[in-house]
Amino acid sequence: MRSFFSSTPSNRHPESGLCDNSAQALIALAGSMSPSAFRDRFHAAMARHRSEIAAILASSETPTFENTIAALEAAGRDLAETTRLFGVVAGTSTTKDIQALEREIMPELSRHGSAIALNPQLFARVEAVYDGEMASPALSPEDRRLLERTYRGLLRSGAQLSEADRTRFADIGAELSELGTGFSQNILADEADWSLDLGPDDLGGLPGWLVSSLAAAAQDRGKSGHVLTLSRSLVVPFLTYSDRADLREKAFEAWTKRGENDGPSDNRAIMAKILKLRQEKAALLGFASYAAYKLDDQMAKEPKNVRDLLMRVWEPARERAKADAAALADLAREAGQNADILASDWRYYAQKRRLRDLDVDESALKPYFALERMIEAAFDVAGRLFGLSFKEVSGVAAWHPDVRCFEVYDRDGALKGIFLGDYFARSSKRSGAWMSALRSQHKMGEGQTPIIYNVCNFSKPPAGTPALLSLDDARTLFHEFGHALHGLLSDVTWPSLSGTAVARDFVELPSQLYEHWLMVPDILEAHARHVETGDPLPKALVDKVIAAQMIDAGFDTVEYTASAIVDLDLHERAEIEPKPLEIERETLERIGMPDAIVMRHRSPHFAHIFSGEGYSAGYYSYMWSEVLDADAFEAFREAGDPFEPAIAAKLHDHIYSAGDSEDPAVLYERFRGRAPNPEALMRKRGFAAG
Incomplete structure (x- = not known):
């Protein structure tokens, strides 16, 4: 078996200490800073950032790319680092004091950012550079991309508003920051408080x-x-x-019903306030709706394009789900249940159906998907595709003892970055799974290698026993590691264009694409091995698992797509007093949501869209990116080799390492040689032939 760590998996002894001392110190800070130390560091970093901006504005020189755009990139590095450090603590190791500081500091950060983005003198300098140098041959394509993104980013942040409207715009940003923090903390409270x-x-x-x-x-x-x-x-x-x-x-x-319970953790009023403020924000900038504002800067460009994609998939998925519901109801009646199945019954009878029709028992799969082997599998794919190798190191003081640390090397043996994995659920952690960075890659000045981390919420096993994953858990691990590779492989000059700092409906391409390699036969043969016997996952069982995915395609697609459509409706409606749960109900009635399926994320705990603005009016991104990932993996299928070197090299150069250095549509066409084919998505979901 191939080695993915510094020694073989069966005889692996992590080495002590990172070779990058600055990285070790930064990681240690995430686990050692007190709330008061964070507060002091935030305030000092904001003051330093204001001084750096003041120095740019005080220059008597004609605005140029170097003295304005590049200077802006160099400013605020301490603040960015502090924000990243606090983010990992607030997301994985929160306490009452951390939550109190989060509620205090997030609006301050919003106002700090608004004061810079809305400064008319700063905008005048940036606009002068944009008008004078955008077509200059002296700028590289990446420089021009940064100039364009900086200029348009200021426009979208209200730089051309009147003074009164700029003040209101800043107030909205601060209030949205406070509300989003409260929304997230309320979900965590409901999850922490409930047990059976x-x-x-x-x-x-x-x-x-x-x-x-x-x-x-x-x-x-x-x-x-x-x-x-x-x-x-x-x-x-x-x-x-x-x-x-x-x-x-x-x-x-x-x-x-998380977030929908009477009491201090009720998110219903918060949702309405967030939607109202977002609508006002969009109107100030001249957009008909918040969805129109948000999508104007994405690949989709406008709500109609999103709705067309979602509805194209919705209709066949709903028909499949309705047929599945009838089949599950028959199973339930055979078991003595006389009424139609409830939403709480679906997964139970779907598993009975898989067992009856395909002889697939998901619990029988778990011994083949040990966490340790799935980490090795994810690393193996990165080695085969991109020439990466991983060395686990011990003695690194992170934010929790469960956090594991790996040095990442390229095919020439040079240090590429640091990867951290925080895999197990705990009450101090917000739910879900995500990737982020303690330090992003860039080549500005002396440059820096990235420190990337993945957070998951797998069940921690009893001491002395291996952690076993469901197939869905294993996909989650691959998904988040795909994001991690997007950060680790980044090879750009400017921090603002690094890694995952891309359009929201493009950012899921590297992660969703990476999921495909979990089910590649060579990877299953090498890593999906029984935790006790070491036997590989039988091919007959693999075939059944793939068939089972098609059985569940209706449910999975309806559950997700309903959430995406509701998200779009919540942000495209322009009522002065939005009523989120009424909109949710009306939307589900209009599209014919099956009674026995519930949205993957109901609005009161829809953290993707309410805990911040990252995925607001943007939950469709997963499906938009799925068009890309389905089409991209077909390139490897067409070549007859899931690790075809020439295609892997294009994937590295134009997707995983490119960051936001060029328009994502251009990057994709450079990889694939053409625009994506939407039919690839329908084939992947089992809704089209081929």
């Missing part, structure tokens, strides 16, 4: 690995026995396997 104690009679149907995980969850909460929490890695398998319909219904209700 399970007695011996409540464990019927649950596989052994899940019973062990529920025992570990009880221990984590200082209890004996077994406890179900709202960690996705626990509640979803519970809904899939529990024979107790009453407990499934209770857990499902808690899961789907």
Whole structure:
């Protein structure tokens, strides 16, 4: 078996200490800074940033790319670093004091950013450079991209508004920052506060690995026995396997009503305020709706293009899901349930159907998907595609003892960056999975290598036993590592264009594309091996798993697409007093949402779109990027080799390492040789022939 670490997986001894001392110091800061130290560092960094901006504005020289645009890139580095450090702590290791500081500091950061972006003297300098140098042959294509993004970014931030409107624009930004923080903290509170104690009679149907995980969850909460929490890695398998319909219904209700409970964690009023403020923000900038404002800067360009894509997929997915619902209802009646299945029943009977029709028991897959081997698999793919190798190091003080640290080297043996993995769920962590950076790559000045981290929420096993992943968990690991590679392989000059700093509907391409390699036969043969016997996952079972994915395609697509359509409707409606839950209900009625399926993210806990503006009016991005990822992987299929070197080299040069150095449509066409074919998505989802 190939080695992906510094020694073979079966005899791996992590080495002590990072070779990059500055990286080790930065990582240690994330786990050692107190809330008061963070507050002081934020204030000092903002003051330093203001001084740097003042120096740019004080220059008597004619504005140029170097003294204005490049100077802006060099300014605020301390503040960016502090924000990244605080982000990892607030997301993975929060406390009441950290949450209080988050509520305090986020509006301050918003006002600080607004004061710079809305400064008319600064905009005048940037505009002068844009008008005078945009066509200059002295600028590289990446320089021109930075100039254009800086100029248009200031326009979108309100730089040309009247003084009164600039003040209002800044006020809106600060209030949105405060509301988004509260929204996120409320979800975490609901997830942390809810649990369900399970007695011996409540464990019927649950596989052994899940019973062990529920025992570990009880221990984590200082209890004996077994406890179900709202960690996705626990509640979803519970809904899939529990024979107790009453407990499934209770857990499902808690899961789907996060953020919608009376009391201090209720997000309903927050949602309405956020939508109202976003509409006002868009109107100030001359857009008909917030969706129009947000999409103007994305690949999609306008809401109609998004809606056309979503509805093109929605209709065949809904028809498939309706047929699936009838099949599951038949199964339920055979089991003695006389009524139609509830949404809390779907996963349970879908698993029964997979077992009956394909002889696929998902619990039988988990021993083949040990966390350790899936990390190795993700690293193996990166080695085969891009020539990367990974060395695990110990003795690195991160924000939690579970965090693992790896040095990443290129094919020539040069240090490419640092990768950190924080894989297990805990009550101090927000739910979901994500990638971010403690330090981004750039070549400005002396340059710097990136420090990238992945956060997941897998169930932590009892001490001394291996962590086993579901197939969905394994895909999540590959997905987030695809994002990580986007940061690690970045090779650009300017920080603002580095890594994942790309259009939101392009950023999911590297992550979703990477998921394809999980199911490549060579990767399964090497890594999907039984945790006890070492035997590879049988090919017959692999074929059944692939077939099972098609069985579930209707449910998966409806669950996701409904959320994306609701997101678009929430942000395209222009009411003065938006009523989010009414819009959600009206949208689902209009599109004919099947009764037995619930949105993947209901509005009161839809953190993607309400905890910040990253995916607001942008949840469609996953499907937009899926058009790209399906078409991109077909390039390897057409070549007959999932690791075809020439295609992998293009993938590296034009997608993973390019950052936002050029327009994403141009980058994609350079990789593929043409625009993407939307039919690739329909084939991937099983809704088209071919």
